[in-house]
Amino acid sequence: MLHLHVSASILVVITAIAYFIYSSSKPHHHRHTANVTPVDPGFNWQDQPPLPVRPFVGKRNFNPKIGVRNISKTPNDWLLIESTYSKVTTLKANSLKSNPHQTMHIHQDSRSIRAVQELYEVMFEFYLKRYPQYFKMDAKACMIENKINGSKFAKDPKKLDSHELLTNIGSNIEEDFVLLLKNDSTAGEEEEYILRSSIVGFPAGFDPSDLFDKPISYIHTLVPQYKTHLQNPMHKFFNNLKPTDLWVRHNWSIQTHGEYFTLNNHARQGDEVTKLNIDDIDFIDGCFLRCERQVLTRLPQSGAIVMTTRTYLTSLHQIKNEEGLGNELARGIDSLPQDMAYYKKRETWGDAVKEYLLTKEDTDGAPVN
Secondary structure, three states: OHHHHHHHHHHHHHHHHHHHHHHHHOOOOOOOOOOOOOOOOOOOHHHOOOOOOOOOOOOOOOOOOOOOEEOOOOHHHOOOOOOOHHHHHHHHHHHHHHOHHHHEEEOOOHHHHHHHHHHHHHHHHHHHHHOOOOEEEEOOOOEEEEOOOOOEEEOOHHHOOHHHHHHHHHHHOOOEEEEEEOOOOOOOOOOOOEEEEEEOOOOEOOOHHHHOOOEHHHHOOOOOOHHHHHHHHHHHHHHHOOOOOOEEEEEEEEEOOOOOOEOOOOOOOOOOOOOOOHHHOOOOOOOEEEEEEEEEEEOOOOOOEEEEEEEEEEEHHHHHHOOOHHHHHHHHHHHOOHHHHHHOOHHHHHHHHHHHHHOOEOOOOOEOO
16 A cells, blocks of 8 residues: 555656646746737748838927827737847847946846746747747756757746846847836825836947936936926826737937947037038948837736837938938928937937938939039
8 A cells, every 4th residue: 555655646746747847838828928929930030121110201290209009909019020130139148248237227126026027927928929930948948949049048037036037038039128116016196117127238328227226207307398298198108008008109319320239329418519521421331210119018917017129220321212211301300399309419410411311322322413
């Protein structure tokens, strides 16, 4: 009888281990990924052109506003893999390694850590479901394998420390993120959200470390017309955001260099302005339309708000060669309110960029007199 009892116990243990391995290898179907479907079997990431984000096209009012659009009916559109994947994730991994104190932050309290763990689970579950040919589970080791860059990393975020959590996200996902929580989970609607965790591998004219652990109003202190046009609508929007929502918005700027990591792309009061001429700028390889694709949602378990940000750099040479976009961008530059134009440094590059966009070229790219 003792032999049978021991055998039965061993069988129970083996069954439990097998179930654990099996269940660990299966997605938990978070709300954000429940309706995500795999890409076509013939999908090749290297053949996927970057999304043509052109926020200025057809726009008439260039005063700042939230400008969101609901994409919750197309959840596949949240996290993208495009032909830029290898280049951009490598750049971001290098950015995180070179500038860790500026690019990666987690507030060291249990709520913030749990929220980042939840985001980790949701993001990689999305990748496993959406891109199964590139992200695969090693069930035996409970690891996720990235077939594009060859890396392997833990599926269970609870097995990782804060640095490992952020490094795995930042090295495998193009999008940056910020995670917002109120000070108290029972706080009322009047309390502000605070930036408690983030990966900002590609800052666009600010130092992310200055914004960590700061409320929304502080983060937007330098943004023109924030008090009059954005503060109240943003506050209401964040309070009303639901886990079933996916809202997308875009912004744009011009930069006269090709860097993704830039701490000084905005003008502050008292900054000295150096005006550029058309001959000072390399419009083929050194002047870019910089766009951000921001997607906002709420995590259901922690209640944290997450905004993922995907950065696009498109050369002005390409923009000019897209039918009608040279004129459209020149019109957008002229239409910026004065305070927003100053913030975007239009006085530095504006005349030179408009001259380039509106000048006809011959087949070799040289201006036609």
